[in-house]
């Protein structure tokens with residue numbers, strides 16, 4: 560019997576989301592590779608390719624870092640004099656991350672913390688990445704405001720997130736996969752009593768979508784530079800820049 564997954568639209572879902580990710584943390588990476596059919600790391604690399612030009616001492620922040628896959632790609636791809644920090648509010652997820660960058664010439668610094676209260680002063684971060692995390696934040700619009708607060712003027716926010724494909728045929732196939740197959744495989748392999756892989760498609764379908772996200776970004780003080788569909792729109796890359 561599976562325990563109830565969080566309600567995707569509940570603004571107080573934070574605790575339930577944290578518990579859900581804690582319950583799937585041991586198998587999270589394996590399930591990511593398997594359920595994305597090996598495509599997820601390529602999407603993260605595309606995100607990193609959108610980073611702005613960085614200088615020595617610039618700070619890059621990966622939020623909702625989970626088990627640290629984006630932080631790992633950042634450490635591998637950026638010059639050693641760029642500072643990489645990464646945080647997540649689920650300790651069971653983020654405690655798996657440090658080993659992924661420990662062997663690199665410049666490891667990332669990981670912290671446990673909430674997107675809604677970032678431990679940084681205003682305008683002190685040059686770029687923020689968020690992969691498959693924003694949809695899970697209790698109040699995504701408030702999260703964007705908090706990210707805009709810590710971003711330096713001209714600093715960049717890059718969000719990778721699932722989306723509902725626009726093409727009818729692919730939308731139908733995608734729905735079949737994410738509602739029909741993914742929850743069954745996820746439940747079986749994750750060993751979790753929380754139905755995280757049912758929450759996943761439900762939260763994607765309840766998610767605001769690119770147009771609303773663009774409006775929320777603009778309202779937070781960001782200028783949207785790009786919204787690029789990947790996987791025929793099943794995944795979207797959103798790039799925005801801090802105004803003024």
Ligand SMILES: C[S@@+](CC[C@H](N)C(=O)[O-])C[C@H]1O[C@@H](n2cnc3c(N)ncnc32)[C@H](O)[C@@H]1O
Nearest residue numbers: 623624625647648649652673674690692695696
């Ligand atoms: C689907 S995972 C994505 C992890 C990683 N970015 C990746 O690409 O695999 C979503 C992560 O967002 C985190 N998260 C959700 N809401 C958060 C919040 N308000 N503050 C910090 N982390 C949050 C969860 O704990 C979880 O680890």
